[in-house]
Amino acid sequence: MSGGVEWALHCCVALTSAEAPVPAARLAHLHDVSPTYLAKQLQALSRADLVRSVQGKAGGYILTRSPAQITVLDVVEAVDGPGPxxxxxxxxxxxxxxxxxxxxxxxxxxxxxxxxxxxxxxxxLRTTSIADLARDVDADARSDISSWLNGAGA
Known part of the structure; x- marks a missing residue:
């Protein structure tokens, strides 16, 4: 699997904590990755209809459906393709x-x-959802992604 899968999964998990669309630059800053590199992964997620871009001053990315309805395999196939x-x-x-x-x-x-x-x-991977990952990240993490994304880390 490509490294892009890891970043795409982290972005999807982060978006579960967002109260509003999250700009790509903010997601890149959160993960300390190149905005250009991350944009490619977000485009792949968008083409697969897992995220969508919201335009405007308060624009950014949001998940297109419930995190429980997006599997890890969906993200892998969005980034790396469905081939073997x-x-x-x-x-x-x-x-x-x-x-x-x-x-x-x-x-x-x-x-x-x-x-x-x-x-x-x-x-x-088909039986693990983004909601499952988000729950486990919340249990593991020592940081508050939700507060950071929703303004405290601005």
Missing amino acids: AFICTEIRQRGPLAVPAQSCTAPCVISRAMADAETAWRNA
Whole structure:
């Protein structure tokens, strides 16, 4: 997974605490990340309809639906795409011990193991929501993101 997934997840969790749209620059400042880099992740979330941009003086980003209805997998797929994390290149068909293509009628053991692992992690991410993460962040964090986002950290 790309680093953008981490920043996108943090932004979605932060937005659960916001009482009003949060400007991208404020989210970047909160996470000490480049505003340009974060803008790419926010655009990906927007294209996936997970966040939307509100224009105007009090503009910024908001979640498009309840945090309980946005899964971690939704965010991963918004940022990194829905394709598989592992792509088999049929390396077994190369080199001095190459297996002939006509003998490769089923995926190799490595490809099968990676596909099983991917199915497992996708299922786990599908069952974890942004609301779940926000609840756990609140329990873990020693800072008050809500106060900071809603004016105290201005």
